[in-house]
Amino acid sequence: MNFKNFGFDSSVQSALSELENNGRIPHAIILESENKDTALDAAKYLAMYAVCPQSDKPCGTCIHCKKASLMSHPDISYAYPEKKSKTYSIEQIRSITKDAYILPNEANAKVYVFEEADNRLSVIAQNSFLKLLEEPPKNVHFILLCENAQRLLVTILSRCTVVRLNQKAKIDEKSLENAHQIVNGIISSREYDLLIALNVLSDKQISDETLFAVRILLRDGLAISVGGDFLLDGITGKKLASRFTKEQIIQMIELTQSSAIKIKQNININLLTTWLCGEYRRISWQR
Ligand SMILES: [Zn+2]
Known part of the structure; x- marks a missing residue:
């Protein structure tokens, strides 16, 4: 993983590097952090990693990386609750499910980022989402951002790789x-x-x-x-x-x-x- 010019501190860098295996990252990742900005930065970085075609990735300079950093890459989606709603609707999860099975537009992978997943994913939405995690489409990555991952269903947790980003939150x-x-x-x-x-x-x-x-x-x-x-x-x-x-x-x-x-x-x-x-x-x- 290339961390040059990304500005992560060493604890975040080491947490993120644990995700990498043979040039790939897991298909379902939970980033846990008390700091929403840290979690979002890490999610953007991982999304960039997933779409960058270079060997030392994310290179930060290719067209995929540039689009990813501007949050305008067509294969990276940030899911937001619909207007006036605090949580994702079941319809939203269903349409994401459908979309996830469609091949990427420009890159070799697709990424879906869910901010505040522990607050915005209701139990029904999580159960619907679970089906997607059980039979994940190829080259699709789901990144869930949480303040406290333990709020999610254990069935979801067991299918995700959980990364805690704050050193402080480590268990004593x-x-x-x-x-x-x-x-x-x-x-x-x-x-x-x-x-x-x-x-x-x-x-x-x-x-x-x-x-x-x-x-x-x-x-x-x-x-x-x-x-x-x-x-x-x-x-x-x-x-x-x-x-x-x-x-x-x-x-x-x-x-x-x-x-x-x-x-x-x-x-x-x-x-x-x-x-x-x-x-x-x-x-x-x-x-
Ligand atoms: Zn790149």
Whole structure:
């Protein structure tokens, strides 16, 4: 990837370079950033990368790159909600779906960028969009910009490569360690291990970040079980994928997400951890 003259800082550069594999980028990418401008700049850059025919791309000087930087390339679309609406309509997603299967006009690839996808894609729109992600047309890239990717459905998340663009938003070591203990507790068949690991949630300062990390680890398991890429930890992901079915992992992610919400609602923590432990175990025993 050529970063000369693009002005990204080193953390963004390294996050974006992770996307490149053999001169290609994934067909579905989520760029997560608290800063909308950073996310949009990164999306523009990736779109340019996708349409630039040069080997050291994006070259920044060819006709494709120039059009891309002016946001006037016919094969790069920025989806905006229709007038007065805050969200994408189902019709919009349907017309994008149709359009995505039409060959590119000038470049060898097509790109669709969705800004504020976590706010603008309703659950119905996401389900409709999911079909497109399941059978992606060739050489088409979808780039979803989010402030918090966890707001999207796990089924969408599991099919996308998620990139966090702010260094600040990286998970701190303590939370990650806690999350590993919880996930190892879920994988092990000893109830006591899981209950002990869940005790860390009593510290409200770190419970949110810990559960966030648990979701990412579970998501890695889901990604590996559907042949996708992991974000944090491939080894734990493989253990999860071999121990549980895709459906079980999805249920666990949803459970984790709902307990994070419960903690915010000031539920009694001892009750929550006991309940959560029971629920994780109930899901893991399902056949
Ligand atoms: Zn170029």
